[in-house]
Amino acid sequence: MSGWIWPLALLPLAFASGWWLHWRNSRRSSGAAVSRLSTTYFRGLNYLLNEQPDKAIEVFLKIAEVDRDTVETHFALGHLFRRRGEVDRAIRLHQNLVMRDNLSDEQRTEAVLALGEDYMRAGLYDRAETLFTDLLKLESSAPRAMKHLISIYQAEQDWQQAIEHAKSYESATGEPMGRLIAHFYCELAERARCQGKPDAARDNLRRAFDVDANSVRAGMLEGRLEAKAGNDVAAIRSFERVARNDPDFLPELLPDLLDAYRRHGDLARARSFLAEMIERYPGVSPVLAMTALVQEQEGGERALEYLTGQLRQRPSVRGQGALIDLSLAQGATAERDILLVLGQLTEKLLSGAPTYRCQRCGFGARAHHWHCPSCKNWGTVKPIHGTAGE
Ligand SMILES: [Zn+2]
Incomplete structure (x- = not known):
C-alpha cells in the first residue's frame, strides 16, 4: 500500500511546522485568510503545472486538512489521485468524505458518486452497484448514478436491470434511450434463441420494436428466427424491411435473405428486390448477388455483360474479382495468364x-x-x- 495515513499522521506535521497555527491566526483577520489560502493554493497549482503532482498533492492535503470546510479541495484531490491512477487513495479520500457529518446534501451525493466511480475504476462493480442503488433509494433522481448503473449492468450482462435503469433514466432526464434499450432487448432475444426458446426470443424482439420501431438488429434477428422456423415468407419480409430502413446493413443480411428466396422458390422477387436495392444503395454486394442470379438463369455471357456494365458505374475491387472469375469460367483463353495474375492480386488487396x-x-x-x-x-x-x- 502507498502508506496512506491521512488525516491523523499529517496533523502533527502541520502543527510542528507552525503552519496550521499561523494559518488559523491569519484567518481571524478577514481577507488575510483568503490570501494565505490562495498563496498555498497557487503553490499547489504551480507544482501541478510543473508536473510535480506529489508536491501538489502534499500542498492540497494541507489545505484540506486545515479547513474542514474545503470540501471542494477534497474533490480536487480525489480527481488528482484518479488521474494518477491511484484509485486506492481516491477511494480512501472519498470514503472519508462520505462519513463526514458537515456536508450539505448536494456535497454528500457528489461524494457518494465519486466513491462509486472510484469503485468502478478499480473494477469493484458489486460495491459500486450497492452504493449507486442505495443512493437512488435516497434520491430517486440521481441521473449520474442511473447512468453508471446502466454501464455496470451492461458489463455484467444483466440486461433486464440495464433496461429498467435505462427506462428510469429516460423518464428522469428526457434523454431518449430507445435505441440503447432495443439493443438490450436484442441481447435477451439472442440469449433466448441460444437456449432454444424461440417464443421468448420473439417476445423480446416485440419489446425491442416497441422502443425502437426501426431497430435494424431486431429486424435481422427476427428474420433469422423466422428462417430457422421455416417461415420463409416472414423471414423475407423482415430482411427486406431492415434493408429498406437502413441499406447500410444490406451486405450483412443478403446471404440469409437470398437463401430464404431460394428455399421459397421465388427468384423473381429476389431479382426485383435486388434491382430496387441497386438503385438505392451504392455498394457492390447487391450487384454481385444479381450477377450470380443472371448467370444461373441466363448464362455466363449475359452475367459478364451485366457485371461489366455495372462496374463502369461503380468501380470496386470485389467487383473486379468477380469479373475475373466470371471471365475465367467463360474460358477466355488468350488472356488467361493475365487474368490469373489479376485474380491473385485482387484477392491479396482484399484480404488485409x-x-x-x-x-x-x-x-x-x-x-x-x-x-x-x-x-x-x-x-x-x-x-x-x-x-x-x-
Ligand atoms: Zn467505436
Missing part, C-alpha cells in the same frame, strides 16, 4: 483490409460487432464503403 468501421471512433474490424469494442457505442459499426469495401 478491414471491412467494417465504427462511425463514432473509427475502429476497424474484419467482423461485424453490434457493440463497438473500442468506444462501447451500440450500432455504430458499419460496412466500409469505397473501392476495396462495399
